[in-house]
Amino acid sequence: MPEGHVIHWLANDLNQAFAGQTVQVFSPQGRFDPSPLTNAEQAALFEQAEAVGKHLFLHFDAGIIHIHLGLIGKLFVRPLQSVTGIVRLRITNGQQAADLHGPQWCKLISAAQYESTIAAQGADPLLPQADPQLVLAKAAKSQRPIASLLMDQKLFAGVGNIYRAEVLFRHGLNPMLPGKQLSAATWQELWADLVVLMAAGVKQRRIDTVRPEHLPEVMGRAPREDAHGGEVYVYRRAGEPCLVCGTSIAVTKFEGRNLFWCPTCQH
DNA sequence: CTTGCATGTGCAT
DNA sequence: TGCACCTGCAAGT
Numbered sequence: 673m674p675e676g677h678v679i680h681w682l683a684n685d686l687n688q689a690f691a692g693q694t695v696q697v698f699s700p701q702g703r704f705d706p707s708p709l710t711n712a713e714q715a716a717l718f719e720q721a722e723a724v725g726k727h728l729f730l731h732f733d734a735g736i737i738h739i740h741l742g743l744i745g746k747l748f749v750r751p752l753q754s755v756t757g758i759v760r761l762r763i764t765n766g767q768q769a770a771d772l773h774g775p776q777w778c779k780l781i782s783a784a785q786y787e788s789t790i791a792a793q794g795a796d797p798l799l800p801q802a803d804p805q806l807v808l809a810k811a812a813k814s815q816r817p818i819a820s821l822l823m824d825q826k827l828f829a830g831v832g833n834i835y836r837a838e839v840l841f842r843h844g845l846n847p848m849l850p851g852k853q854l855s856a857a858t859w860q861e862l863w864a865d866l867v868v869l870m871a872a873g874v875k876q877r878r879i880d881t882v883r884p885e886h887l888p889e890v891m892g893r894a895p896r897e898d899a900h901g902g903e904v905y906v907y908r909r910a911g912e913p914c915l916v917c918g919t920s921i922a923v924t925k926f927e928g929r930n931l932f933w934c935p936t937c938q939h
Numbered sequence: 940c941t942t943g944c945a946t947g948t949g950c951a952t
Numbered sequence: 953t954g955c956a957c958c959t960g961c962a963a964g965t
Contacts, residue, residue, distance in 0.1 A: 675946050726947075743947045744959045758959075774959040776948065825948090832946050879946085907946085928953080929947090 674741040676830020677873030679723040680798045684874070685749035686721035686730070689768040693718055696766075697732075700759040704778050709734045718763065725793045725829025729786060730763075736786050737761070742776025796829040797866040798874060808859045811851045818854065819847035819931055822862075831866060834907045835873075837932045838881035839865050841905045846938045847931055878902045882915070906932040 695718045697706045709716045709732050717733040728747075730737040739761075741747065752769040761772040772778060781789070795804040807828065811821045822828050822836040831839075839862055840847050845854070854862075873879050879902030905915055910923035910932060919936040 678946080740948080741946095742958060743945060744957090745947090746959080760958090774957095776958065823947095834946055902946095928955095930945090 674726065674745065675832030675835055675870075675873075675879070676723070676726055676796060676798055677870050677879070679726050679728050679741070679830065681874045681877055682747050682749065683721040683723035683728060686718075686763075686770055689749055689770065690718040690763060690765060691720050693765050695763050697761070697763050699761055704761050706737070706761070706780070708780055709737070724790055724799070725796050725825055726832070727789060727793070736781050736783070738777060738779055738781045738786070738789065739772065739775055740777040742774075745775035746773045747771070747775075748773075792826060793829040794825060794827040795863075797863065797870045798830055804863045808856070808863060812854060812856050812859050814851035816851055817848045817926075818845060818851055819926055821851045823927070823929070828866070830870065833929055833931075834879050834902070834904065835866065835869060835881075837907045838879075838904055839869065841934060841938060842881065844937055844939075847926070847933050873902075879904065881905060906934055908932065 694715050696714045697710050697716050698714050699706065706714075706716070719731040719733060722729045722731065726740060728739040728741075730739065739745075739747070747770060749768065749770045752764050752767060757773055759771045759773060760775060761770075761778050763770040795802045795807045797804075811818075811827060814821055818840065819836060822831050822839070823833070825831075837847075842865060843858070843862060845858075845862075851859075869879075869881055882903045882905060906921050908930075909921040910930075912921055913919065914921055914934040914937060917934065917936045919934055921932055922935050923930055923932050925931070
């Protein structure tokens, strides 16, 4: 579920539901202690939520909660209902509730920790103020494979395994090419495409890399709905025919993750 | 019922 | 490079 687009839409949802309101903050599961933020009634002033890359910050008047969903974490913002499953953190105003399940992290952080976490993030394609030039220049000098560079949160904040695979397919790039083998212009194009794809992901609340900015060769073919709430060219399509050329999509383990690509379209 | 796997990260070896 | 961790879901027994 959670690449950067999810974190950004969750921050939007949280702001829609709670920005500027006094809310109850507690842990039904008991594994998180929000008491430094709250009064005797478990209440706190929720100022705003902020997404940077895959990190989510909840700003309260009395402090900051830092959430990272990790691989399996989930956050639901929805009408208040009885607890279903194991809820690490609940924020509610009596009507809406945010329920956090299975996060990698949910912790209180200081202003200094917040600053250093932000500073460690690369350029986030979903932040309008992002300036990618430094990051792109670094990537364009690197010997590391582009598949590695795109997953590096210190460079491209919020990009995950799906967007990596899809953006490389859309640009016909072999994932193992060293970063320095791409031209500066190609890096700019990759960045621009990530901005388009990820913004579409926030808006549609799903990953769809086939419909936005169609490659001409794909027009007229039925996009495939994948099992993860999106439409994709290569992600998790190992062994299936490439939507463009029909070649069997390849998968390999790279840096501990599954990497999908079309051996014909990407070389 | 059990097992395996996942869109992520950080630590130990 | 491997593995532990957080949880839910699908597939297998």
